[in-house]
Amino acid sequence: MTTVHDAIDEFISHIAVERGLAANTVAAYRRDLKGYEEFLTDRGIHRIEEITDVEISEFARARGTTSARSSVVRAIVTVRNLHGFAVTEEMATTNPAKDIALPKVRQRLPKPLTVDEVARLLAAPDTTEVVGLRDVALLELLYSTGARVSEICALDVDDATTALASPDAGLKLSGKGDKERIVPLGSYARAAVDAYLVRARPSLAPLAKQADHALLLNERGRRLSRQSAWASMQQAAAKAGLSTEVSPHSLRHSFATHLLSGGADLRAVQELLGHSSVATTQI
Template identity: 35%
Template sequence: MSWRPYIKGFKAYLLLERSLADNTIEAYQRDLYKLDEFLQLREYKLGPAEIGTTQLSEFIFWLNELGLGARTQARVLSAIKTFFKYLLTEDIIVDDPTELLDGPRLSRKIPEVMSYDEIQAMLHSIDLSTDHGVRNRAMLETLYACGLRVSELTDLRLSNLFLDIGFIKVIGKGDKERIVPIGEEAAKHINLYIEGVRRRMTNIHKDFENYLFLNRRGKSLSRVMVFMIVKECAEAAGIQKNVSPHTFRHSFATHLIEGGADLKAVQDMLGHESIITTEIYTHLDTDYLRETVMQFHPRSRKRG
């Protein structure tokens, strides 16, 4: 059952009755369309009168697992509560399922999410006149462009790069492979690193010849080294937040979803199979994933 007619009515209500700003109304609409997507993905055939607190709590918790920051989750919760108060006012529902709805009880702290300007500041803080600077810029561009875990970045192989067609193959948790689109900016910096730095290295160890990112001794980078590089770049850019490689992953997901990207596509790209127990995302539509990144990722879409 589609919620779209109710969401359209809600938009008119916000505009005429509440006089909210256009940006707020659009954000609330996007949040509710995400709820509609979620219900369809879970195959919940529930309308506004049938849905309960349990399903709404699952949705909020799902957004947390997907990597959205606390502020975004709070806005989604606000949108849902306002929507159901509207339905109650219009006599579309009898009981409000959001009365007892809380945000997810998190077992771990959600990492910070950086703004696009903060990401830009970190990237531009890197000195590209040095070999390690060229490598570090390529690494951070890749983290943000693809939403990789730090272990997936350090394990990235040359043979798994398909930059000419805009994809990389990632080996995730449990050695499960997934295909992730990569934008032109990140691909450009990877090529600059490969051609300008990596091909000139003469001390590459035999066991590491296929690894993309190498340290000065010709071996793959450690997770700790990547953490240190990210911390140094954040400090150089004057970022006060507690930034880690995982912050780029959360920022990737948040920026795509807040820009309007489809939840299923973002989940596929992040490799979050645990969100829905049934394996319904086995066959990926790579053209669709690439179009999602090109349309919604801040470093892929054309900016005015």
């Protein structure tokens, strides 16, 4: 009989290698399943075939006492996928999670910024400083493309220089599941990225022990993380005096809202955002 630990290891390998899920998605699966394994171990359950719907219901209930509903839903779906995989690979005969009900999650979207608020945010960083030039490039890229912050942080210098090489060239982004798409790069974003590459990045790059091909660098010359990007946005929002909640996702939501308000086609916006379903864009 297959142990829970071995089943989880094989499942993680499957989604990472065979299905090619994004690193952040795989990491989320791994965190949820680590908690699941610890929960089962505490109850003396070590083999995948021993698990019943009772244990999974108890796991969901315990998770609900410390986590948001959205986190509970994600954990249950992760567990359900694990057991489905176990059945497919003949580690178990049934999926005890298939009939576990998912708690309803109220969908909450960030309030879009107004055009004036976006303009104030973009103008907030001090462009006489290296970090300010970088932050303007970050903010302009987020708003100009509607990209996820992880997609912007993942950009390399070559991605930017290719887009800047021609006025008609777009920016290639790698989204969820490593799906690639090309998005237009507006003149303000082009100017901000060009200024950063010429006046700021050459000062940041030598600070790293090893050369980093990342477009956006932190103060140590390494790739800018999503957390650091979020912190930079908070500083810019505070400097701009914005009372509205500001995050990378709120800027992405503002991008879509402003396009649709201006008469853009819904399906065109869907493609720009990299949504797999137009229903997601409509929300």
